Amino acid sequence: AQSVAQPEDQVNVAEGNPLTVKCTYSVSGNPYLFWYVQYPNRGLQFLLKYITGDNLVKGSYGFEAEFNKSQTSFHLKKPSALVSDSALYFCAVRALYNFNKFYFGSGTKLNVKP
């Protein structure tokens, strides 16, 4: 079965500290992996993607994510968190064999405290 897991409902971090939001996936074949961010009462905004190539991908707003094939993980990271990073973060995977299938995790709420 195809799925995406975000094991933490919420992550709390102090401003200026590094942050990690975890994601693991299960999909047949090579996946396309994504992170989206959602601010209150807004749609999802694209942050970054992994398609192929370097396992460390950089995205918007200073975020980056590391693809680890052996651990089937795609954790989102940022070296220094900002209060404005507080939002809901979704990991998603798109199956190569079925482009209409886009599997989302349940979301992780990131709280960055001043």
Next chain:
Amino acid sequence: ETGVTQTPRHLVMGMTNKKSLKCEQHLGHNAMYWYKQSAKKPLELMFVYSLEERVENNSVPSRFSPECPNSSHLFLHLHTLQPEDSALYLCASSQDPLGGANYGYTFGSGTRLTVV
């Protein structure tokens, strides 16, 4: 703006009402989607249209009826809804088989629906 526009932003309707949600994309994408987002639940894919044909219907109750008159517009017609249908309804578009600026979906801001 993302290039995907949803109207209205907020909608309150009674259980006997009929209303429609509208989604419009100006990205030249050829696939459009409806998602339902409820509190503390994963995003639920409702409908997929590719090249204006419905290719996916994820066991959605018949009180939700989609319509895709052309590749730029997508509607979700609502009738005799239940309070548990209250949620954020998100429209998205993509270029398939795989393309677009980010290979992913572009989402609209959503319609916050409250059924009373």
